[in-house]
Amino acid sequence: MKITVAEALIRCLEQENVEIIFGYPGGAILPVYDALNNTTIKHVLVRHEQGAAHAADGYARVTGKVGVCLTTSGPGATNLVTGIANAYMDSAPLVLITGQVATSLVGTDAFQEVDITGITLPVTKHNYLVKDPKQLPSIVKKAFHLASTGRPGPVLIDLPKDVAQAKIEFKYPKTVNMPGYKPTYKGHAAMVQQAAKIIMESERPAIYAGGGVRIADAAGELQKLAETISAPVAHTLMGLGCFPGDHPLFLGMLGLHGTRYANQAVTECDCLIAAGARFDDRVVTKISGFAPKARIIHIDIDPAEIGKNVRSHLPIVGDVKSVLGAILPHLKKKDNARWVERIRQLKEEYPLRYNQGGDSLKPQFVMEKINELKGEDAIVVTDVGQHQMWAAQYMRFSEPRSFITSGGLGAMGFCLPAAIGAKLGAPDRTVIPIVGDGGLQMTMQELGTAAEQKLPLKVFVINNSRLGMVRQLQEFYHDKRYVAVDIQFNPDFAALGRIYGMEGYTVDSPSQLTELLPRILTSAAPVMVNCIVDHCENVLPMVLNGSNISEAIG
Amino acid sequence: MTHTLAVLVENNPGVLARVAGLFSRRGFNIDSLAVGRTEDPSVSRMTIVVEGDDRYLxxxxxQLHKLVxxxxxxDITRDAYVDRELVLIKVHADASKRAEIMQLVDIFRARIVDVGLKTLTVEITGNEGKIDAFEDSLRPFGIKELVRTGKIAMLRGTKSSSKNNSQKEGDVN
Structure with a gap:
């Protein structure tokens, strides 16, 4: 029996075990929406397509599954672009399906026509314009395969309206054939042995763990490696959560706003194992001063990351879990007592600190308090800016997939929709979105989505009435000539929350927060806490432009 | 150093845009690019000439490998290969100069493919050096128009860069 391509698409999604679609309907995608009448897949109606992409991203990062978006052509498609770029930079698996005008109209500047495959070329792992109705099932199969294997990423499928309405004989392929796509999972055996040799020769090994550890589910291997060779673990922003925050070998985040002890440990180490990390400029700052004494072993599934920014002494292309698993049997227990003692000393000498003077509410205190009471199972989702760095510095996680944040792209507005996706992906876990007053207002329409889906989010607005990180940059690099960083009108965020059916609170002192937190974090209600914080606080330590990571100030 | 890459791609719509877009957004410079179908109609072959050091290459x-x-x-630069480029040159040629131009055409083993009232159109194939020399020798007569296909190249002997020869390779490990 023949069915329409739109119906076939939904059958494909069912075959891929898709449970949730984040979307927003419109003219060109109507046939697919019509087919949604006949499925158990849940559709979550967002308030803006950017929210759909970020929500699917949050869902994907928490569940490890592919996040799916469905939008119409033209503006529906362009509104996804920030979310697609964000997923691309942080390697999140998404499949995005956009409607397109009928094939006869493609190229005529028709109503709501935009060349979305052209626009998203640089920010997708791959994309497809479906021209032949018969190709749809194999394209969907390939899209899910591409999105979720190798280095994950977003894949877009652009579906013209007439193609969606055409009828085909439906058969979902079992395998894919892509001669140009063969990701390497297993590390080269000789390289693995070489790595083990370098590690065993070292006296001061350190690990630099990135998002690849979470993606590969390699937290167990990572911890085993660290404990076997007594190597402290420094994390990228994406890597936080992959190693227990209360472990003596835990160094927290490294780089521009990293802990002094993480940066110092990397500077002093004689062997650096980079696992699923890409030597981003926010981590490395100055290339010549990064791990200058170390032999660098770089493990990544994406060969193009190797040697892109920093020359490594030993590259291993492969899946972090598989490669670490292969290295481990070659290692013997090492105590490195002097090195471990040095790490302990560094942590004691250069702790993270802030000045809790007076009765004002310090943002760092907010992070410490939430961290203390959030529970092991909670998922923290942040936006971008100062609060994000404070959360990364002051919060501790014991599980991977507990800290969700926009890293590579640094997209303000990510937090709220991503938290919605996270909560839908992990309904039994407490989800705590932490967001600035600037970033919340970029996507706060999604409060409507959260209310509609009855999601008890515990939203904390770190409200300094400033674009705090930009203010900090102007303070350091533009002689305190502040331009366009004061937000002179903010709504009452507590009242805003109440309008959307949440409990709304405003706190501006440590005692108020301390009193409020235990009650709201354990309640079943959605909550918005407007935290009025000291607007003069800077994120410290900070490595100034052109300096080595060991030369942080503050 | 100048490198000559033979790149096999799936003959899909948009593949040229993907390759060209990659070069521009990553800040790579293309000296020349020629593309056309191969013996297998589902596969196209691009000959891309780029300049840069080893790390750049x-x-x-x-990055090219990451394109699905x-x-x-x-990279056939260091192997023995045959390369060719086809060029059409329309050159000023009034009656007094024609004989001289035709002599040059003979010397370079080029061909006259069109004769106008005051012009000759000449076709020449060869490697870059030969074509540059020919162009230089015609310049004094006045070149009205010139078009080059870009370089295509093939390995000498039985070695080949075709699809069946091996799997996707070159992932540096």
Whole structure:
């Protein structure tokens, strides 16, 4: 029996075990929406397509599954672009399906026509314009395969309206054939042995763990490696959560706003194992001063990351879990007592600190308090800016997939929709979105989505009435000539929350927060806490432009 | 150093845009690019000439590999290969100069493919050096128009860069 391509698409999604679609309907995608009448897949109606992409991203990062978006052509498609770029930079698996005008109209500047495959070329792992109705099932199969294997990423499928309405004989392929796509999972055996040799020769090994550890589910291997060779673990922003925050070998985040002890440990180490990390400029700052004494072993599934920014002494292309698993049997227990003692000393000498003077509410205190009471199972989702760095510095996680944040792209507005996706992906876990007053207002329409889906989010607005990180940059690099960083009108965020059916609170002192937190974090209600914080606080330590990571100030 | 890459790609719509877009957004410079179908109609072959040091070429290579439509990349620069480029040149040629131009055409083994009232159109194939020399020798007469296909290249002997020859290779490990 023949069915329409739109119906076939939904059958494909069912075959891929898709449970949730984040979307927003419109003219060109109507046939697919019509087919949604006949499925158990849940559709979550967002308030803006950017929210759909970020929500699917949050869902994907928490569940490890592919996040799916469905939008119409033209503006529906362009509104996804920030979310697609964000997923691309942080390697999140998404499949995005956009409607397109009928094939006869493609190229005529028709109503709501935009060349979305052209626009998203640089920010997708791959994309497809479906021209032949018969190709749809194999394209969907390939899209899910591409999105979720190798280095994950977003894949877009652009579906013209007439193609969606055409009828085909439906058969979902079992395998894919892509001669140009063969990701390497297993590390080269000789390289693995070489790595083990370098590690065993070292006296001061350190690990630099990135998002690849979470993606590969390699937290167990990572911890085993660290404990076997007594190597402290420094994390990228994406890597936080992959190693227990209360472990003596835990160094927290490294780089521009990293802990002094993480940066110092990397500077002093004689062997650096980079696992699923890409030597981003926010981590490395100055290339010549990064791990200058170390032999660098770089493990990544994406060969193009190797040697892109920093020359490594030993590259291993492969899946972090598989490669670490292969290295481990070659290692013997090492105590490195002097090195471990040095790490302990560094942590004691250069702790993270802030000045809790007076009765004002310090943002760092907010992070410490939430961290203390959030529970092991909670998922923290942040936006971008100062609060994000404070959360990364002051919060501790014991599980991977507990800290969700926009890293590579640094997209303000990510937090709220991503938290919605996270909560839908992990309904039994407490989800705590932490967001600035600037970033919340970029996507706060999604409060409507959260209310509609009855999601008890515990939203904390770190409200300094400033674009705090930009203010900090102007303070350091533009002689305190502040331009366009004061937000002179903010709504009452507590009242805003109440309008959307949440409990709304405003706190501006440590005692108020301390009193409020235990009650709201354990309640079943959605909550918005407007935290009025000291607007003069800077994120410290900070490595100034052109300096080595060991030369942080503050 | 100048490198010649033979790149096999799936003959899909948009594949040229993917490759060209990659070069521009990563800041790689293309000296020349020629593309056309191969013995297998589902596969196209691009000959891309790029200039840069080894590290630069390593990135070009790896980034090209990340494109799903790219099947195989061979940097044939260091192997023995035959390369050719086809050029059409329309040159000023009034009656007094024609004999001289035709003599040059003979010497370079080029061909006259069209004769106008005051022009001759000449076709020449060859490697870059030969074509540059020919162009230089015609310049004094006045070149009205010139078009080059870009270089195509093939390995000498039985070695080949075709699809069946090997799997996707070059992932530096």
């Amino acid at each position: 390593e990135q070009v290579n790896k 439509d790219v099947i195989k990349i061979s």
